[in-house]
Amino acid sequence: MEASFWGGKNLPADLKKVSELTKRLVNVYSPSGQENELAELLAPLLRENFKVSLQRIGSRNNVIATKGKPDIILSAHMDTVPGKLKTYEDNKFIYGRGACDAKGAIASMILAAEKAAAYGASDFGLLFDVGEENSFEGVLKAVNIINPKLVVLGEPSSGRLVTQQKGxxxxxxxxxxxxxxxxxxxxxxxxxxxxxxxxxxxxxxxxxxxxxxxxxxxxxxxxxxxxxxxxxxxxxxxxxxxxxxxxxxxxxxxxxxxxxxxxxxxxxxEPCVSDAKYLSDILKVKTITMSYFTEMYFWNKKSKAVVLGPGDYSVAHTEREKVSKRELLTVEEKYLKILTDDRVRRDMND
Structure with missing residues (x-):
């Protein structure tokens, strides 16, 4: 099964929808340790289409949403670096803390997952975790209860596939x-x-x-x-x-x-290398090595894992943080393809 919404008459509506959801998420200030408000926004939103559970991490919660028995997980972190920024937009970009790291990815993942479920796809899930920017508490707990075969992590990669990262x-x-x-x-x-x-x-x-x-x-x-x-x-x-x-x-x-x-x-x-480079051919994107460190390190120990997300990492953690609206939609389609293309599930079992 494969789904595509790219280039159709619904494009302006889809672009508006992912942009509006991104702005809604960016408007919630969620530096590490203060993710609860965002989790409280996401959980009821996800319950409309998925089975939702909360995994307690001290006084905070990871948010887990599933459709069937998930062997594919789309995951991004809810926390940001400290430093509140004004949220605003122009014709091309959305600006604000977390716009590209990583609330734009969260918005694209949610909308891709909703479309995949509407097309009849199953056996996938979403994980939005806490503490990525400092302690990795969220992912360290999540890897103990979730057993996927493929994990796609939403970090700013300009829509390219990260298969190697620094330690x-x-x-x-x-x-x-x-x-x-x-x-x-x-x-x-x-x-x-x-x-x-x-x-x-x-x-x-x-x-x-x-x-x-x-x-x-x-x-x-x-x-x-x-x-x-x-x-x-x-x-x-x-x-x-x-x-x-x-x-x-x-x-x-x-x-x-x-x-x-x-x-x-x-x-x-330590540095790590992904075993999921096959996604490059399916998604028709380049594979790259990134200088930053992500949760791919932890998932790579038990499943195939890659990084793919909207936004330019060079503006993450800065006062210039932003994400391209068009890239939000482009990456949303890539997430949708991962969830609905039969070749992804076939090759992840090899």
Whole structure:
């Protein structure tokens, strides 16, 4: 069974529908830890066509919607990075926090799933989870109760198929010093100065010297320390985000040689490669490698998994976040094809 709505007389209506749903979702501010309002919007909307269950994650919920016994899952995260933005639109784009990461994907998935169900498709589901932007709590619980053969993750990929992604290392580096009055700094030891020296040594490590898109990259994302300007800081801390293409343990060894003690490993996920490249031929899209890290890492351990979504990643997490209306609809059709094309189910069993 295969369905297509592309290019017909309903195109303007379909374009309006996916745009309106995207705006509705973007209007709900849902930074990590505050996803409940969005989940409360999605659950009743999905109950109109699917069996819906909520999976408790602390004080929050993953939202799971199914039709039959799902062997295909379309999934996206409900949370966004912090920083509320005004939601608005022009003729081509919808702007606002989460527009491309990843509420546009949620809207496209829901409408594709509704069409697939109307065409008689079954045995698929939707998963909208929490905590993707910081802890991965949502997906770590979801993989324990859902057993699909194929998972398609909605992240901004400009409608292309992501079959390889970088790994992720997140480290904390803490330095201890000795407090003293600012008037006599020589009587103390500045933890901030110690931290700066260590960070300078860190970014000079061979593996980080060339900031190439598809090489190992490092970002010093947060620095904190000190109690007041007139006190020598007795403690400081940095949080470091490293995206990897090589073995994580080797990178950690290189870092330990340079920095010694004080480094704590918070997250450690290796790069991964998908086994679902066959979708490229069916969807007639290019396969790409992306520099970002996604939940594909977790699903790839138990099923075939890829990333496919509307939006340009370069504007995600920024004040310029936006998503193309036309791309929302184009990706919606790709999701629909995944749910209704018999070749997808045949090949995912190979």
């Amino acid at each position: 992720l290392l997140q480290l904390s580096l803490t330095k201890k010093g000795k407090a003293a009055p600012a008037a006599t700094p020589y009587k103390g030891i500045s933890a901030i100065e110690l931290l700066i020296a260590s960070l300078n040594r860190l970014i000079s490590i061979e593996t980080f010297r060339e900031y190439k898109k598809l090489g190992n990259t490092i970002n010093i994302g947060m620095i904190e320390g000190g109690k007041a300007a007139n006190i020598v800081a007795d403690e400081s801390r940095a949080i470091i985000d490293i995206r990897t293409v090589s073995n994580n343990s080797k990178i950690l060894k290189d870092i330990s040689k340079v920095l010694g003690r004080g480094v704590v490993k918070d997250l450690d996920f």
